[in-house]
Amino acid sequence: MxxxxxxxxxxxxxxxxxxxxxxxxxxxxxxxxxxxxxxxxxxxxxxxxxxxxxxxxxxxxxxxxxxxxxxxxxxxxxLTPGDDDTVMAAKRLEVLGDGVCDALVLLFFERLRPAEHRSEAWMARQRRKMDGGVREMARLVGDREFVVGASFGLGDIAVGCTMCILDLRFPEFRWRDEYPNLARYVDRLSERPSFRxxxxxxxxxxxxxx
Ligand SMILES: N[C@@H](CCC(=O)N[C@@H](CS)C(=O)NCC(=O)O)C(=O)O
Structure with missing residues (x-):
């Protein structure tokens, strides 16, 4: 494969x-x-x-x-253990994560355009989606060790991958200051060999x- x-x-x-x-x-x-x-x-x-x-x-x-x-x-x-509600809760995190990443990609390419062709309204729209998606992920993570259920899974992968690409591509989004719970959670996930x-x-x- x-x-x-x-x-x-x-x-x-x-x-x-x-x-x-x-x-x-x-x-x-x-x-x-x-x-x-x-x-x-x-x-x-x-x-x-x-x-x-x-x-x-x-x-x-x-x-x-x-x-x-x-x-x-x-x-x-x-990566999706549990009953239907638990599985769908994990998939919801994946929807949020992918949505934030999609908005980030659109914002990233808009920023590469010459300044006179950039749309501030379009960039602000993508930024709102990123803010909203991250706020919701932070709420769902709360103080939990794993975002859904009692073990590592799809939801954790989705949140972890999203936050790490924001760090790389959009460091001015200071989500770690806004959501210290999310920062602690992502730092813990980042210790896993698969993340490293x-x-x-x-x-x-x-x-x-x-
Ligand atoms: N919804 C897709 C998004 C994948 C995606 O956008 N991949 C980017 C790289 S990060 C890509 O290959 N883009 C090329 C293109 O859109 O033409 C997925 O989840 O697989």
Missing amino acids: KLISATPSPYARKVRIALAEKGIPFELVTEVPWNADTQTPRYNPLEKLPILILDDGTSLYESHYLMEWLDRKYPTPS ATVPVVQTIAASAI
Whole structure:
């Protein structure tokens, strides 16, 4: 099995953490999905990573789909243990995390545009989504060790990956000051070997790609 990933991608990181927590061997293929030479369109018509390529050549994509696929095909340890309400609570955290990351991506690219073409209203809109999503994640985390239930799982991966990419891409968002409970929780998660092995790193996007 191969995973097409990018070093800063929070979406790919979720899948890398799931693979590591489950002890599934895989080959990591690192790409810059925005560059002209990326192979992502060969494997995903939506031209996004992460992409999981199975040994028979089948390609699977979209991080929430991959998380569910891995949890169903490799159920031990489960990343969504518990009853339906518990599972759906974890998936809600993933919706929030992905939503914050989607807003961050839009804001990131808007900021790369020449100042005279940037829309302040558009950037403020994305910023509101990020603020709102993080506020809600902080509320749901509270003082819990794991955001849902009594063990590590999908919700923790979603929150952890989201907050770490904010630290990297948007350090002026001082969420650690606003939500010290969330900061303590993320710092604890970051100690896990699966998190330590997948710390996000900036990639250089070719100037011609943007
Ligand atoms: N909803 C998708 C988002 C994936 C995504 O946006 N990936 C970025 C890299 S972080 C990408 O490949 N973007 C290329 C593009 O949108 O053309 C998921 O969860 O997998």
